[in-house]
Amino acid sequence: MLRFNVAVHARPRSLHLGPIVAVQGLRLQTLSVSPMVLGEPMGASFEAAQSYLNKLPRMYFEPDGSFVWVGETGDVAPWQVDGVAYDRNGRLHSVEMRGQCPERNFDTLLSGFGWPGTDLIFQLADEALFVDEGEFRRFVTIV
Known part of the structure; x- marks a missing residue:
């Protein structure tokens, strides 16, 4: 089961590794993302x-x-x-989601946004951190 409060974005072409940050007992490799590069469209149109x-x-x-x-x-x-999908210029721009679900259902949601064909990054809303998919899954997995 995954528990999350996250904004999902297409991985920008330009981003850098940020600091390693300790959050809830885990050391997460963060990403340094400028707000100026968050406009990359996801791999699906809003309508799709x-x-x-x-x-x-x-x-x-x-x-x-x-x-x-x-x-x-x-x-x-x-x-x-629960979530909200946002569009810009006919393309899916980002998705905010919160809740919990089995990992296979989470993957089903991501598929609707163009994943795995589109690499994604995840903005942890409560922690105000950007992480890649691997770090995100490690952080939100409930054992």
Whole structure:
């Protein structure tokens, strides 16, 4: 199960490693990302992401980009993800999500945003840090 509060962005062409930071007992390799380079589009249009997400069972996607996806009643642990997808110039720009879900469901969400064809970076909202996908998954995995 993953628990997260994150903004997802396409990996900019220009970024650098930031400092290693201790957060909740983990040492995370951060990324130094200028706000000026966060405009890279994700690997899907807003409409393609909306169409993909609308096909998921128990997903509710609003035309303004807000969405909620809940687990089935019989799942081992209850889960829910709330989010907002943002577009710019016809392309998906970024996605803010919070909640918890099994990793396979998280991967399903990311697929709707163009992953794995598009490399992503993750902005940990509560910690105000950027990390790559590997560090993100290590940080948000609940054992």
